[in-house]
Amino acid sequence: MHKMPWLVLTVILEVSTSAAQTWIVQGNFGLAVAGALYATRTAEMLFGTDSLEVVHPQLLLAQIYLGLNQLHSAEELLNMAERGLAKHPEAGRSARCSLYRNFGRLYACQNKYDQALRACAMDAEVFRKCGRAESHTACNAMYKKVCDIIIRWFEQNANMAANRDEMPSPKPVLQEENQRQDLVKSELEIQEAMETLRHIIEYAKDNHTESPELHYEEEQASDDEAVKRHDEATVAKQLRRDAKEQQHQIAEEAAESELEEEAIKRQDRDRKAALDEEVTAGETAENKAEAAIQEATKIAAETPEAVADKTEGGLSLKKVAKRLKDLAVEEQTLEVRLQPLNSQQQTTPNMVESSRKKNQSYCSTLNSNSSKKSHP
Structure with a gap:
């Protein structure tokens, strides 16, 4: 048998398979056994026991055994075919449908109706996808x-x-x-x-x-309506979620705006307080300068004898000159500190200018008195 040409074995496989299928369709399972057995052995000789080509004759023989009510032999062949399909994921849908169908018949003969229903549902792909096998x-x-x-x-x-x-x-x-x-x-x-x-x-x-198609169309229409309602509910839920998120975002933006406004107001208050402190310091320095100028002017207006008497009493012209120098330094410092505030406080430079003029007049008067004293 192994020495027979490949072409002859192929023809034998086709003829035996066709004959077995013909007897199965006619319901003569006893006559179909020989053809199915011969087809199975020929396929094993041609392609090997683990090949995909052996699965179809095995399923054919299992169907014949089911027709003859030989359930044990049919179950063994179906398990072998299932293992063969598991080894070949590339197998087509036809072989898997035949496997599920024969398993359904086997379970029905064994009174395992739940398993039979599940196997038949796997056979019909439309029922398997819809999940409505019952x-x-x-x-x-x-x-x-x-x-x-x-x-x-x-x-x-x-x-x-x-x-x-x-x-x-x-x-x-x-x-x-x-x-x-x-x-x-x-x-x-x-x-x-x-x-x-x-x-x-x-x-x-x-x-x-x-009219089953009418009932099916009505059921399909009801299913479509349920799907539509579910979609509308999903859309409404998503819209509500988006609205809540938008409100939350608006509230956060408003809170941030309030914080920014509060920070700006705080900066304005701090700037105003600093300006008031600078103005107060300038007024204090100006008052001190005016007092010193008045004192120096009063001293300069006195006679040399009175000046000498006061010098002997502890007040010398050197101390007065040092005091005037310190006042000039304070005046320069005050000008530097008041420069950034010129745009907000316009009166301070005029006060400083008048103070400078008074100091200059006092210094000129003091210099003239000193010259008079040195040349009586």
Whole structure:
């Protein structure tokens, strides 16, 4: 068997698989066992026991054992197929659907209805995504959709067959072979479609369904309305949250503005207090200067004898000159301190200027008296 050509084994695999599927559709599971077993062994010889190509014959054989009510053998094959699909994540949706469907049949035969319902829901992807595996209304609508698809498929195949008969081909041998293969596949697919329709009709008769699509549309409309209400509630909640955040932000900005205004007012008060202190210090220095000038003027107006007497009594001209020098230094210091305040206090420079003139006149008077004393 291992020495047989690859092409021959491939043809044997295809023929045995097709024969087994044909007997399964017709319900002759006893006749389908041989073809499925031969297909499984051939696939293992061609591709290996852990290959993805072995999964399909295993699922086919498991379906046959389910039809023969050999549940233990069917469960072993389904577990092997499940492990094979787990090793090949690239496997298509068809193999996984067949696996879930056969598991559902197995659990139903074992009276494990919860697990059977879960497996059948995994088979129907639309139910798995919607999460409504227990909805009979959705099931009825889905059956109607399947019937529509099968009818369109029949019409498409009929049109393709008519066009194929009318078109001449330059290779009659190849055309005949292709037609033979297409005929086998078409017959098998037609049998499967007819079997599916038969089950759907029986289900509809048992449940007395009249217009499942109408109920499904009503249920879908109610679901859409619920989703719409949920979206509106979400939007309203988001708007309220945004409004609260905006109010909080406005309150924070107002508080910051109040703090800034308070800081500006505090700076103005400090600046005004400093200005008042400077003005007070200037007035005090001016008063001291005026008092010293008056005292010096009074001394200068006296006679040399009185000056000499006062000198002998402890008041000398050197002390008076030193006092005047100190007053001049204080005057310069006062000018430097009052320079930044000229824009706010305009009277202080005039006071300083008058004080300077008085000092100059006093100094000139004192110098003249000193010259008179030195030259009597």
